[in-house]
Amino acid sequence: MNKIAIIYWSQTGNTKLMAEQILAGAKTAGAEVDLFSVDEIASATALTYDVLALGCPAMGAEVLEEMEFQPFFDELLPHLAGKKIALFGSYGWGTGEWMQTWQQEVIDSNAILYNQEGLIVNESPDEQGTEQCQNLGAALASF
Numbered sequence: 644m645n646k647i648a649i650i651y652w653s654q655t656g657n658t659k660l661m662a663e664q665i666l667a668g669a670k671t672a673g674a675e676v677d678l679f680s681v682d683e684i685a686s687a688t689a690l691t692y693d694v695l696a697l698g699c700p701a702m703g704a705e706v707l708e709e710m711e712f713q714p715f716f717d718e719l720l721p722h723l724a725g726k727k728i729a730l731f732g733s734y735g736w737g738t739g740e741w742m743q744t745w746q747q748e749v750i751d752s753n754a755i756l757y758n759q760e761g762l763i764v765n766e767s768p769d770e771q772g773t774e775q776c777q778n779l780g781a782a783l784a785s786f
């Protein structure tokens with residue numbers, strides 16, 4: 644069974660809610676899983692996990708949050724080849740462009756991206772979004 648780290652940045656709590664539901668789904672599936680906000684874990688520690696579920700909302704103009712999350716991701720990126728990765732995040736008024744850019748970076752790094760795309764939810768996860776997050780967590784247990 645995979646050892647999973649869920650690592651997120653969230654300003655107003657929407658991506659955090661997603662992370663918590665991914666955690667719940669993974670636990671239900673019996674996975675060994677830890678949840679961190681990005682300031683709670685070093686990139687070297689993150690790389691000891693089998694699966695990294697990375698969460699960040701759309702910020703700036705369709706980019707990752709630049710002060711904490713982007714530097715963390717930049718440290719991971721050269722080491723992602725062959726790693727199992729899932730991406731998730733909340734967005735507001737856009738079309739999910741930030742996630743398309745982000746998922747392409749992960750694919751280009753030769754990581755194994757779950758579902759070939761990230762899970763995006765508009766603002767706070769509704770019932771369907773919550774279920775999608777739980778299903779993602781459960782799927783990562785045996786990804």
Ligand SMILES: Cc1cc2nc3c(=O)[nH]c(=O)nc-3n(C[C@H](O)[C@H](O)[C@H](O)COP(=O)(O)O)c2cc1C
Nearest residue numbers: 653654655656657658700702703705733735736737
């Ligand atoms: C500074 C700032 C920049 C944002 N930029 C975008 C954006 O480019 N595209 C978008 O769809 N939403 C954007 N949003 C909206 C957030 O992605 C959205 O509110 C999201 O739910 C926030 O997630 P969080 O609660 O995890 O912080 C922005 C919000 C803020 C505060």
